Each structure stands twice: as C-alpha cells, then as structure tokens.
Amino acid sequence: xxxxxxxxxxxxxxxxxxxxxxxxxxxxxxxxxxxxxxxxxxxxxxxxxxxxxxxxxxxxxxxxxxxxxxxxxxxxxxxxxxxxxxxxxxxxxxxxxxxxxxxxxxxxxxxxxxxxxxxxxxxxxxxxxxxxxxxxxxxxxxxxxxxxxxxxxxxxxxxxxxxxxxxxxxxxxxxxxxxxxxxxxxxxxxxxxxxxxxxxxxxxxxxxxxxxxxxxxxxxxxxxxxxxxxxxxxxxxxxxxxxxxxxxxxxxxxxxxxxxxxx
Amino acid sequence: xxxxxxxxxxxxxxxxxxxxxxxxxxxxxxxxxxxxxxxxxxxxxxxxxxxxxxxxxxxxxxxxxxxxxxxxxxxxxxxxxxxxxxxxxxxxxxxxxxxxxxxxxxxxxxxxxxxxxxxxxxxxxxxxxxxxxxxxxxxxxxxxxxxxxxxxxxxxxxxxxxxxxxxxxxxxxxxxxxxxxxxxx
Numbered sequence: 001x002x003x004x005x006x007x008x009x010x011x012x013x014x015x016x017x018x019x020x021x022x023x024x025x026x027x028x029x030x031x032x033x034x035x036x037x038x039x040x041x042x043x044x045x046x047x048x049x050x051x052x053x054x055x056x057x058x059x060x061x062x063x064x065x066x067x068x069x070x071x072x073x074x075x076x077x078x079x080x081x082x083x084x085x086x087x088x089x090x091x092x093x094x095x096x097x098x099x100x101x102x103x104x105x106x107x108x109x110x111x112x113x114x115x116x117x118x119x120x121x122x123x124x125x126x127x128x129x130x131x132x133x134x135x136x137x138x139x140x141x142x143x144x145x146x147x148x149x150x151x152x153x154x155x156x157x158x159x160x161x162x163x164x165x166x167x168x169x170x171x172x173x174x175x176x177x178x179x180x181x182x183x184x185x186x187x188x189x190x191x192x193x194x195x196x197x198x199x200x201x202x203x204x205x206x207x208x209x210x211x212x213x214x215x216x217x218x219x220x221x222x223x224x225x226x227x228x229x230x231x232x233x234x235x236x237x238x239x240x241x242x243x244x245x246x247x248x249x250x251x252x253x254x255x256x257x258x259x260x261x262x263x
Numbered sequence: 264x265x266x267x268x269x270x271x272x273x274x275x276x277x278x279x280x281x282x283x284x285x286x287x288x289x290x291x292x293x294x295x296x297x298x299x300x301x302x303x304x305x306x307x308x309x310x311x312x313x314x315x316x317x318x319x320x321x322x323x324x325x326x327x328x329x330x331x332x333x334x335x336x337x338x339x340x341x342x343x344x345x346x347x348x349x350x351x352x353x354x355x356x357x358x359x360x361x362x363x364x365x366x367x368x369x370x371x372x373x374x375x376x377x378x379x380x381x382x383x384x385x386x387x388x389x390x391x392x393x394x395x396x397x398x399x400x401x402x403x404x405x406x407x408x409x410x411x412x413x414x415x416x417x418x419x420x421x422x423x424x425x426x427x428x429x430x431x432x433x434x435x436x437x438x439x440x441x442x443x444x445x446x447x448x
Contacts, residue, residue, distance in 0.1 A: 009430045015411070041433050044440075047386060048405045055300040055309065056293040067296075067310065068288050071317045072281060078318060 185219035301402035302345035389439040397432030
C-alpha cells in the first residue's frame with residue numbers, strides 16, 4: 001500500500017479519491033509530521049502564481065497579430081529554403097551530367113552490356129521459369145520527328161526570350177520597349193497549344209505548361225512603362241526555376257532520355 | 264473550438280492551406296506562449312519557443328495521428344523545445360560561470376534582506392531552479408492551470424507519476440523558499 005505522503009498533494013488540492021480518503025484522513029489525524037507537511041503544501045499552493053497571472057495577458061493585440069504573421073513568415077521561409085535546396089542540387093547534377101556526358105554514356109553502356117549478359121546467361125531457377133515475363137522497359141514515348149524538332153525549337157526560343165527578359169535593363173527612367181518580347185511570346189503561346197496535343201513525356205509536358213503561364217503574362221503586358229509587371233514575370237521565372245528546367249529539358253532531349261507522361 | 268472543426272482545419276492545413284494553419288495558430292498561440300513562458304521565464308524567449316513549436320508542428324502535421332487533441336500535441340512540442348532551450352542555456356552558463364561561483368555549485372542563493380520583499384519573484388526564481396520534470400509538472404499544473412490528466416498526456420506519463428513529481432517539486436520548492444517561511448504561513 002502506498003505511503004500516505006504520496007496522497008498529500010491530492011488532499012491539498014481536494015482531488016483525493018473517495019476510496020483512499022478514510023485511510024488518509026485517519027493517518028493524518030494521528031501524524032503530526034504529515035499534517036505539518038500538508039499545511040506547508042497548502043500554503044505553497046496558495047502563493048503559487050496561478051493562471052490569473054498568465055503572461056499572455058501582458059501582451060496586446062498587436063503582439064498577437066505579429067506573432068501569427070511571424071509564424072507564417074517562418075513557414076514560407078522554410079518552404080522557400082526547401083525549394084531552393086532541391087533545384088540547387090539538381091542543377092549541380094545537371095551540370096555534372098553535361099560536363100561528363102561522354103564518360104557517363106560509356107559507363108552507362110558498359111552497365112547495360114553487363115546487365116544484358118546477366119539476363120541472358122544467369123542460370124534460371126524453376127521459379128524464374130514459371131513466373132510470367134515482366135516487361136522491364138516501358139513503352140517508349142512515340143513523339144514524331146517533326147514534333148520533337150518543334151519542341152526543341154520551342155525550348156530554345158523560350159530560353160532566349162526569358163534570358164533576355166531577365167537581363168533587361170529596367171533602371172528608373174530607361175525606356176522600356178517590350179514589343180518584340182510580346183510578339184515572340186504570342187508566337188510561342190501558339191506553338192505551346194500545338195505541343196500540348198503531342199504525346200510528350202511528363203517532364204516536357206510540365207515545362208510547356210509552366211512556360212505557357214509566363215508567356216501569356218508576357219504577351220499581355222501593356223505597351224510600355226509596365227515595369228511592375230515585368231518584375232512580377234521575372235520573379236515568376238525565378239520562382240518556377242524555369243531556366244533550370246529548360247537546361248534539364250535540353251540535356252534530356254540531346255541525350256534522347258524521356259519518360260512516359262502519366263495517364 | 265469544436266473538435267470536428269479543429270480536425271477539419273488540421274486536414275486542410277495538411278493539404279497545404281496556410282489559412283487553415285493560421286487559424287490553428289490563432290486558436291492555440293496564447294496557451295503555447297504561456298506554457299513556454301512558464302519554462303523560460305522571458306517574454307522574447309517564450310515567443311521564440313512558441314513560434315518554433317508551431318513551425319515544427321506544421322512540419323510534422325503528417326505524423327499527427329489525432330490520438331491526443333491538437334492542443335495537447337502542441338504543448339508537448341512546446342515543453343520539449345522549452346526544456347531543450349533551458350538545458351542548452353544551463354550548459355552555456357556552466358561553461359561561462361566559474362566553478363566556485365554559488366550558482367555553479369548548486370547552492371541556494373538567498374537574496375539579501377533588502378531584496379526579499381517580492382514573494383512572487385522569489386517563487387518564480389525557485390521554480391526555475393527545480394529539476395526539469397518537477398518544474399514541468401508544477402508549471403503546467405499550477406501556472407498554466409492544466410489538470411493532472413492533461414499534464415500526463417503532454418508529458419506522456421501516468422497521472423500517478425505526475426502527482427509524484429508534483430509532490431517532490433513542491434517539497435523542493437518549499438526548501439528553496441525556507442527564508443520566506445513567515446510570508447508563507
């Protein structure tokens with residue numbers, strides 16, 4: 001049975017179970033030390049700063065508005081950091097692949113040769129024989145040669161346009177003539193509509209969709225002095241990592257690697 | 264807020280709704296702040312801890328299974344962060360304070376008589392000198408006004424353990440506040 005002292009907190013806070021009350025009270029009636037300890041705990045509980053002294057009450061409404069805003073800002077910053085890290089890593093991989101394409105391709109060829117050897121000459125167990133054959137390679141995406149060429153041109157022209165826009169001098173007072181960019185954007189939006197109907201791989205389809213949003217905004221810019229919207233488009237290019245995606249698409253198109261678009 | 268509404272907000276926040284998560288923040292920020300303050304005893308540090316707790320909660324929403332309610336789950340994060348902060352502060356202080364200094368040896372620091380009038384300040388200081396778990400249960404139960412059942416849910420221990428720590432904590436508190444005996448009785 002537990003010592004009565006372990007119940008003193010419950011006695012002091014009035015939370016003692018009725019099953020234990022009789023025994024504890026009987027003990028307290030005859031034990032001076034426990035009674036003294038109980039009184040000390042009661043006295044201490046009385047002077048403890050309670051919920052009425054909540055520190056939040058010392059803060060005004062402006063503090064709480066700022067508090068919620070700061071939490072939101074921290075979440076956005078954390079999300080941005082995460083998004084920045086992923087493309088940065090992919091960018092490095094992409095640059096590595098570009099710089100080492102020849103050795104990588106020869107390495108990939110060697111791996112493929114070994115894999116083919118293993119598949120053909122590995123001793124087969126009965127289980128292997130009984131299992132139905134599984135197609136290891138998905139059906140390749142069948143994009144026609146002209147469509148592939150148009151996709152290639154579309155990416156290159158979009159890249160030139162976006163790099164030009166990103167590097168455009170938009171200092172205060174500089175004349176801002178966007179007529180060429182708007183014309184090119186309209187042509188590229190038209191081209192995107194054709195490409196969307198082609199059996200593109202998933203990555204190319206996503207890139208066409210992302211580019212189209214920016215190109216439509218660019219095509220709809222005001223005749224002149226639309227600097228705030230140019231800045232918005234530039235931030236959109238950065239946010240969507242469009243130049244990085246274009247570089248990736250170019251690398252993949254050159255190496256002939258594509259993946260199926262999910263149905 | 265009804266549990267069903269809160270559950271709906273949690274589901275929306277999980278799907279990426281910042282608005283839903285902001286509502287959860289607004290619903291729980293004051294209590295999270297109070298809990299944090301009870302541990303760190305400083306307004307700026309309490310705001311830091313409470314905000315960080317919301318950021319961690321947002322990051323972990325996917326693993327929130329709803330076994331406890333959101334408030335209890337959040338309090339657990341606040342308590343863990345606050346205790347970690349105190350531990351690191353203590354480690355830093357131990358490195359900075361000379362070994363023969365009274366606070367480094369753990370000796371109770373009795374204030375000079377002319378500074379002993381503010382009973383409340385002494386109690387708060389004594390609270391912060393308690394061992395971590397004892398301080399946690401005393402603060403959650405008696406400063407934040409949570410029930411022993413809620414405290415046990417936050418600290419993931421039985422109610423019996425909470426009461427034992429409460430009893431021990433209060434006894435230590437009494438020993439630390441011996442010099443205030445006349446005021447307490």
